[in-house]
Amino acid sequence: xxxxxxxxxxxxxxxxxxxxxxxxxxxxxxxxxxxxxxxxxxxxxxxxxxxxxxxxxxxxxxxxxxxxxxxxxxxxxxxxxxxxxxxxxxxxxxxxxxxxxxxxxxxxxxxxxxxxxxxxxxxxxxxxxxxxxxxxxxxxxxxxxxxxxxxxxxxxxxxxxxxxxxxxxxxxxxxxxxxxxxxxxxxxxxxxxxxxxxxxxxxxxxxxxxxxxxxxxx
Amino acid sequence: xxxxxxxxxxxxxxxxxxxxxxxxxxxxxxxxxxxxxxxxxxxxxxxxxxxxxxxxxxxxxxxxxxxxxxxxxxxxxxxxxxxxxxxxxxxxxxxxxxxxxxxxxxxxxxxxxxxxxxxxxxxxxxxxxxxxxxxxxxxxxxxxxxxxxxxxxxxxxxxxxxxxxxxxxxxxxxxxxxxxxxxxxxxxxxxxxxxxxxxxxxxxxxxxxxxxxxxxxxxxxxxxxxxxxxxxxxxxxxxxxxxxxxxxxxxxxxxxxxxxxxx
Numbered sequence: 294x295x296x297x298x299x300x301x302x303x304x305x306x307x308x309x310x311x312x313x314x315x316x317x318x319x320x321x322x323x324x325x326x327x328x329x330x331x332x333x334x335x336x337x338x339x340x341x342x343x344x345x346x347x348x349x350x351x352x353x354x355x356x357x358x359x360x361x362x363x364x365x366x367x368x369x370x371x372x373x374x375x376x377x378x379x380x381x382x383x384x385x386x387x388x389x390x391x392x393x394x395x396x397x398x399x400x401x402x403x404x405x406x407x408x409x410x411x412x413x414x415x416x417x418x419x420x421x422x423x424x425x426x427x428x429x430x431x432x433x434x435x436x437x438x439x440x441x442x443x444x445x446x447x448x449x450x451x452x453x454x455x456x457x458x459x460x461x462x463x464x465x466x467x468x469x470x471x472x473x474x475x476x477x478x479x480x481x482x483x484x485x486x487x488x489x490x491x492x493x494x495x496x497x498x499x500x501x502x503x504x505x506x507x508x509x510x511x
Numbered sequence: 512x513x514x515x516x517x518x519x520x521x522x523x524x525x526x527x528x529x530x531x532x533x534x535x536x537x538x539x540x541x542x543x544x545x546x547x548x549x550x551x552x553x554x555x556x557x558x559x560x561x562x563x564x565x566x567x568x569x570x571x572x573x574x575x576x577x578x579x580x581x582x583x584x585x586x587x588x589x590x591x592x593x594x595x596x597x598x599x600x601x602x603x604x605x606x607x608x609x610x611x612x613x614x615x616x617x618x619x620x621x622x623x624x625x626x627x628x629x630x631x632x633x634x635x636x637x638x639x640x641x642x643x644x645x646x647x648x649x650x651x652x653x654x655x656x657x658x659x660x661x662x663x664x665x666x667x668x669x670x671x672x673x674x675x676x677x678x679x680x681x682x683x684x685x686x687x688x689x690x691x692x693x694x695x696x697x698x699x700x701x702x703x704x705x706x707x708x709x710x711x712x713x714x715x716x717x718x719x720x721x722x723x724x725x726x727x728x729x730x731x732x733x734x735x736x737x738x739x740x741x742x743x744x745x746x747x748x749x750x751x752x753x754x755x756x757x758x759x760x761x762x763x764x765x766x767x768x769x770x771x772x773x774x
Contacts, residue, residue, distance in 0.1 A: 296560075297566075297567050306569050368602045369606075371606035372605070456596065465594070468684075469564070470565070471558075471688070472558040473560065473564045473565050475687050475691070475714070480687075
């Protein structure tokens with residue numbers, strides 16, 4: 294057996310694996326975003342049992358390593374007779390993880406809007422939903438964008454953990470190429486560059502959104 | 512009557528406890544399931560050359576991968592190769608995600624409590640590789656030296672067990688990183704599989720296998736409690752030895768054929 298030379302074919306292989314990284318990130322952020330919004334709303338609910346439920350959820354999920362969440366979703370549920378395909382298992386694990394963190398980030402952003410804003414919109418005769426839609430959320434968004442993007446960058450990098458459920462995503466593909474070429478430095482520098490591009494695009498979008506929102510507010 | 516009630520309750524509890532076990536026991540063998548399904552799900556490691564790796568066409572290749580291909584061919588089913596990692600070999604079997612695992616899996620009595628092993632399909636040596644300019648010829652010479660191994664591999668296990676006191680064992684995540692540590696002089700030598708040592712020395716003529724640390728018989732892993740599948744796999748290993756196909760794969764990927772002991 295001879296080792297291969299790190300070549301364009303390997304770079305193409307890494308880029309193919311990047312598709313999984315992007316898909317897993319998208320699943321995590323879309324479903325995590327939907328459930329995160331629900332968690333945030335429960336967290337600021339007027340009913341204390343709902344608040345406690347959300348708080349317990351966040352406490353448990355944030356206190357559990359993502360690797361363990363993925364392990365439970367894939368291997369643990371299979372032991373109980375619920376055999377999820379890899380993409381669904383990874384989706385469940387990442388949704389749990391992202392919703393707990395996004396829920397808490399957005400709860401904080403909503404609460405950062407002063408109480409006076411609630412009182413003011415109440416005085417104008419706006420309902421709870423109208424206050425949320427027209428007064429609170431537009432102001433909370435400004436606060437929420439930087440930490441949300443920061444967390445999204447974390448999610449992109451954490452998709453590397455999905456290799457335990459059998460995905461050949463970017464990091465695992467890097468390990469495989471490195472084992473075939475025995476040139477780990479070149480391989481991992483390429484992997485790092487691909488992650489860097491993805492995360493830079495996210496940061497750029499965030500600055501763009503930030504500017505737009507701030508212009509509208511001015 | 513009270514006694515009768517207690518006995519009945521006890522019987523009911525016993526029944527609920529035994530029922531799932533019965534249901535499993537009376538189920539068909541995975542051998543039939545695989546044939547009916549028309550696909551066998553095999554766990555391999557694509558980051559463990561020369562057992563499993565991607566070839567120049569970016570397709571899975573290697574000793575383990577080709578043994579899997581022969582097994583699928585002889586079962587008459589399609590092969591579904593699933594890339595996994597050393598630490599996930601056993602959970603993948605016990606949770607039912609994979610049918611069998613072919614992954615340079617060394618036989619240990621500890622592992623055999625949880626999963627079943629077939630007869631050996633390879634026996635690998637764990638060897639010490641170092642620059643030929645700095646010769647050490649036995650384990651005792653390792654005291655005071657730094658030795659690189661791949662974490663949780665058979666090489667790690669035997670080195671940790673056998674190396675003398677004062678050996679500084681450095682653990683790396685995969686074989687490529689371990690050999691990189693040797694090439695960049697971060698360690699004095701590495702303990703790696705004999706098959707991989709052949710390949711490394713071909714590429715780096717100044718490196719040499721100094722001595723053999725240990726040897727480990729390796730087998731295909733499957734779930735316990737499935738005598739039919741276990742027997743079929745043992746029959747298949749015997750058959751591949753008889754036809755010479757397994758020796759051909761050993762020559763192609765491992766640098767030579769080895770004797771395969773059976774139970």
